[in-house]
Amino acid sequence: MASKQNEKKLNSWLKFSSTRNFYPLADKMIPWFMGLAIVLTLIGLYMTFFVVPPDYQQGNSYRIMYIHVPAAWMSMLIYLLMALYAGIYFVLNVKLADMMAGGLAITGAIFTVIALWTGSMWGKPTWGTWWVWDARLTSELLLLFLYLGYISLRAAIDDPNRAAKASGLLALVGVVNVPIIYFSVTWWNTLHQGASITTNKTSMATEMFITLLVMVFAFWMYTIAIVLMRVRNEIIERERDTSWLVEELGKEK
Amino acid sequence: MTPRKKRLVIVLVGLLGFAVVVTLVMNAFNSNMVFFFSPTQVLNNEAPRDHTFRLGGIVEEGSLVRENDGLTVRFNVTDGLKTVPVKYVGILPDLFREGQGIVAQGKWGADSIFTAKEVLAKHDENYMPPEVAEALEAAEKEKAAQQEAAARAKESSAAGIPEESTGQ
Numbered sequence: 001m002a003s004k005q006n007e008k009k010l011n012s013w014l015k016f017s018s019t020r021n022f023y024p025l026a027d028k029m030i031p032w033f034m035g036l037a038i039v040l041t042l043i044g045l046y047m048t049f050f051v052v053p054p055d056y057q058q059g060n061s062y063r064i065m066y067i068h069v070p071a072a073w074m075s076m077l078i079y080l081l082m083a084l085y086a087g088i089y090f091v092l093n094v095k096l097a098d099m100m101a102g103g104l105a106i107t108g109a110i111f112t113v114i115a116l117w118t119g120s121m122w123g124k125p126t127w128g129t130w131w132v133w134d135a136r137l138t139s140e141l142l143l144l145f146l147y148l149g150y151i152s153l154r155a156a157i158d159d160p161n162r163a164a165k166a167s168g169l170l171a172l173v174g175v176v177n178v179p180i181i182y183f184s185v186t187w188w189n190t191l192h193q194g195a196s197i198t199t200n201k202t203s204m205a206t207e208m209f210i211t212l213l214v215m216v217f218a219f220w221m222y223t224i225a226i227v228l229m230r231v232r233n234e235i236i237e238r239e240r241d242t243s244w245l246v247e248e249l250g251k252e253k
Numbered sequence: 254m255t256p257r258k259k260r261l262v263i264v265l266v267g268l269l270g271f272a273v274v275v276t277l278v279m280n281a282f283n284s285n286m287v288f289f290f291s292p293t294q295v296l297n298n299e300a301p302r303d304h305t306f307r308l309g310g311i312v313e314e315g316s317l318v319r320e321n322d323g324l325t326v327r328f329n330v331t332d333g334l335k336t337v338p339v340k341y342v343g344i345l346p347d348l349f350r351e352g353q354g355i356v357a358q359g360k361w362g363a364d365s366i367f368t369a370k371e372v373l374a375k376h377d378e379n380y381m382p383p384e385v386a387e388a389l390e391a392a393e394k395e396k397a398a399q400q401e402a403a404a405r406a407k408e409s410s411a412a413g414i415p416e417e418s419t420g421q
Contacts, residue, residue: 056386091261127373128346134288176275196378205381
């Protein structure tokens with residue numbers, strides 16, 4: 001009895017795992033998330049440059065943190081999500097899960113580049129070097145290579161099912177790198193400092209923390225909007241011959 | 254078991270197995286993943302003797318000496334237990350100061366001085382406005398002063414009682 005009910009619940013959720021039901025939902029959600037992303041980014045950047053005070057040791061150069069930290073967090077979180085979708089693809093055989101993983105990978109790679117680039121710009125004035133081969137920086141660079149490998153592998157195989165399987169395996173194998181990045185600063189001696197924000201302490205002034213949170217939410221909203229857009233485009237590309245899509249596109253005109 | 258559950262188990266077991274392998278490999282390579290050695294490790298001969306390595310620690314308060322050529326600096330690096338003297342010729346990063354964490358790359362000489370080729374400043378995970386830092390420092394001093402006063406009061410009262418008793 002209960003299992004039947006659970007099955008029903010699961011099925012009503014799985015409704016959106018079909019591209020046909022997902023497409024109009026994504027269409028409706030995109031403008032909201034994009035709007036929120038723009039508003040939050042503007043607020044966050046204003047606070048970054050005009051509201052928060054300079055740091056007691058680093059002065060103004062620490063302000064790059066409000067880009068660097070959200071980008072670095074997103075680079076790791078997106079990888080976890082991507083691997084989760086790759087796993088869902090293997091278990092449930094839903095092609096939409098593979099599309100989500102593929103859409104996430106590009107944004108993840110962009111955030112990884114931003115994290116590495118802003119980190120380098122921050123490292124020069126504070127540490128005195130653009131780059132060192134410490135565990136944190138090296139594992140983050142490895143993350144970029146994993147993203148690039150995933151994207152190229154997925155693009156290199158023509159058959160979408162085989163592409164999803166091969167690249168999904170790489171995504172799942174690479175997921176062990178994410179905890180290595182996160183804990184690298186506690187497991188080894190690194191030049192990179194430890195985490196300022198953990199579940200039980202925040203070693204950051206309140207106004208700085210709030211500004212950081214605004215930027216993190218802005219990056220989240222942007223990621224959701226852009227990934228939905230990318231998946232929507234992939235649905236159009238793959239299913240352009242189906243009657244429901246032709247009908248759907250006709251409605252939009 | 255449904256095929257769906259079977260595939261879920263395969264994925265999870267595969268991931269777990271791979272994670273165990275990576276953990277073992279990383280454990281094996283652990284000593285090579287160290288970015289720097291602490292002064293204690295250096296003085297315990299755990300750092301390489303014959304080639305360059307990185308030394309990390311805090312610049313000891315009051316140990317910084319600039320030589321007359323304007324470029325050579327000498328300071329001590331400490332980890333709270335042991336201290337290593339360092340010599341460096343060059344420009345120091347902005348964040349370099351006494352009490353600050355640094356990582357220096359160089360060689361351990363026969364004269365028991367670490368000659369650095371490069372000095373990097375390590376910054377901590379604390380972020381706050383300058384006023385807050387000043388207030389914290391003032392509070393710390395206040396607390397230290399109070400503790401000292403309390404200790405002194407205790408001492409004098411402790412010293413006072415036997416005086417009275419001997420007086421009687």
